[in-house]
Amino acid sequence: MSMGDIKMSNKDSGVAAGQLLLPLTMVSCAVLGLLAFNTVQIVQGHGALKQVISQQDKPLEEAKKIESQLTALALGTKKLADAGNGNAQGIVEAMQKAGITINDKPTGEAGNATQPQSPSVGGVESSAPVAPPSQP
Amino acid sequence: MCEKILYWASTTLGVLSLAVLVTNVSVDSMNRKLQDEANQRQAAIMKANNMGQVNQGLAQALAEAAVKKSDGEIRSLLKSQGITLADAADAKKKP
Numbered sequence: 001m002s003m004g005d006i007k008m009s010n011k012d013s014g015v016a017a018g019q020l021l022l023p024l025t026m027v028s029c030a031v032l033g034l035l036a037f038n039t040v041q042i043v044q045g046h047g048a049l050k051q052v053i054s055q056q057d058k059p060l061e062e063a064k065k066i067e068s069q070l071t072a073l074a075l076g077t078k079k080l081a082d083a084g085n086g087n088a089q090g091i092v093e094a095m096q097k098a099g100i101t102i103n104d105k106p107t108g109e110a111g112n113a114t115q116p117q118s119p120s121v122g123g124v125e126s127s128a129p130v131a132p133p134s135q136p
Numbered sequence: 137m138c139e140k141i142l143y144w145a146s147t148t149l150g151v152l153s154l155a156v157l158v159t160n161v162s163v164d165s166m167n168r169k170l171q172d173e174a175n176q177r178q179a180a181i182m183k184a185n186n187m188g189q190v191n192q193g194l195a196q197a198l199a200e201a202a203v204k205k206s207d208g209e210i211r212s213l214l215k216s217q218g219i220t221l222a223d224a225a226d227a228k229k230k231p
Contacts, residue, residue, distance in 0.1 A: 021142035028149035035156040042163045049170040056177045063184030069217050070191040076213040077198065085209055087201035094197065100190060 078102040195219060 080088035092102065195214065202211040202221055211221060 018139040018142075021139055021146060025142050025146040025149065028146050028153060032149050032153045032156065035153055035160060039156055039160045039163065042160060042167060046163055046167050046170065049167060049174060052174050053170065053177065056174065056181065059181045059184075060177050063181050063187075066184050066188050066191055070187050070194065072217055073191065073194050073198065073213065076216070077194070077210075080209050080213065085207070087205055087207045087210055091194070091197045091201065095194070 074102045075104070078104065 077088045077091055081092040095102065195217075198210050198214055199219070199221055201207050202214060214221060
């Protein structure tokens with residue numbers, strides 16, 4: 001096939017390169033519009049996510065306080081029980097009956113974050129649904 | 137002349153499309169990371185809600201032991217966590 005054949009075929013089809021520019025421009029315009037619309041939506045979602053995260057700041061701070069207090073109370077109670085305090089021993093036993101065990105070493109925070117049936121904070125681990133310990 | 141304008145218009149639109157596409161992909165990637173972070177924080181908050189029940193029960197049990205059985209060690213443990221208890225005698229005096 002020679003150049004003459006190609007020119008001939010273009011002439012036959014009746015479409016010149018210059019004539020393709022208008023539809024190409026229109027398609028480019030449409031693609032740009034679509035992408036711009038999508039980007040605006042994604043940027044709006046970005047703002048919303050940032051707002052959600054900033055709204056979680058206060059509850060998360062409270063959650064950390066609760067975790068640290070529970071860890072301190074549980075470890076303190078365990079310590080007293082180990083030292084022979086009868087009341088603390090009773091509370092530890094009641095917790096064990098409820099399926100809550102106190103470990104001396106605090107467990108990782110993220111490790112049990114997604115286990116609602118086995119919640120664990122600091123030195124406290126539960127193998128049963130969480131229930132407050134009752135006073136013996 | 138018209139062809140030249142169309143050529144530059146389509147070229148400009150193509151370049152703009154590429155730029156917007158890059159922005160789109162990068163912001164979307166950032167959004168996914170933010171979503172993961174939000175999910176993790178939400179899970180931590182939910183976990184703390186469960187722990188709050190245990191914390192409340194434990195603090196209550198300790199407080200009862202401290203007040204009813206006059207356990208000074210448990211009282212000081214509670215005090216170390218900012219939980220102060222009124223004396224049993226004071227509690228009886230108050231209606």
